[in-house]
Amino acid sequence: MTAAAPHLEVRDLVAGYTPDVPILRGMNLSVRTGEIVTVLGPNGAGKSTLIKAIAGLVPVRSGSIQVRGQSIVGLPTHKLVGAGVAYVPQVDNIFTRLSVQENLEIGGMATPAELPQRIGEMYALFPDLARLRRLAAGKLSGGQRQMVAVA
Ligand SMILES: Nc1ncnc2c1ncn2[C@@H]1O[C@H](COP(=O)(O)OP(=O)(O)OP(=O)(O)O)[C@@H](O)[C@H]1O
Ligand SMILES: [Mg+2]
Structure with a gap:
């Protein structure tokens, strides 16, 4: 039996807020369809940065991010959403004045x-x-x- 292809695959990801300070330095992650994966680590380790890089909010310097075998790096937000990528921010995650x-x-x-x-x-x-x-x-x-x- 062959293992199912990953739904989300992150390979050798280098990403960070500025080009000279990579926060993620060769990150790998593989998530199969229906699987729930939790990323653990100390404060400041880069967990949110990983999620933001997947959601297109932090520049990817090198490496790849694929959803169902298709690269999602550089896609505009509406295409990311269309590909099934959604992101719940840790803070500032709602419109406070709206109901x-x-x-x-x-x-x-x-x-x-x-x-x-x-x-x-x-x-x-x-x-x-x-x-x-x-x-x-x-x-x-x-x-x-x-x-x-x-x-
Ligand atoms: N907007 C930003 N600009 C520059 N550096 C940032 C920015 N946001 C986070 N960082 C830095 O990136 C590193 C990783 O931060 P990140 O927010 O990914 O950590 P985390 O693992 O989510 O931590 P926590 O458990 O506290 O939420 C930290 O050194 C942090 O200072
Ligand atoms: Mg965080």
Whole structure:
């Protein structure tokens, strides 16, 4: 039996905020379809930088990032989203002045026809958010904000 091809494959990734200071120096990661992978490490180790490089927010200096065998390096955001890449930032992850409902509506802007169904699914997944749908997202707790960001 051959192993399934990886869904996400990061090879020899060198990435960082400035060309002279690479934060990731030859990072490798392989994630199969349906697999959940957690990256652990001390504060400042480069976990968020890895995720930001995958999401196109930190320049890739060398190496490759592939989703289903296709390179995603340099793709514009809408194409990344189309390829199935989504990113929940650690901080500043919601629109604080908008309501919970409005945050979710912005998240689904690219697929308006599916919006009511998808928002319904998110309220089913996070019942707390359904109750808080009219509240300004800036009034939520840290964990509740993370729920909005994931949704
Ligand atoms: N915007 C930035 N500009 C320059 N350097 C940055 C920037 N963000 C992070 N760094 C640096 O990159 C390194 C890795 O930071 P990163 O945020 O990836 O760590 P982390 O593993 O996610 O840490 P934590 O567990 O604290 O979230 C650190 O030395 C940090 O100072
Ligand atoms: Mg981090």
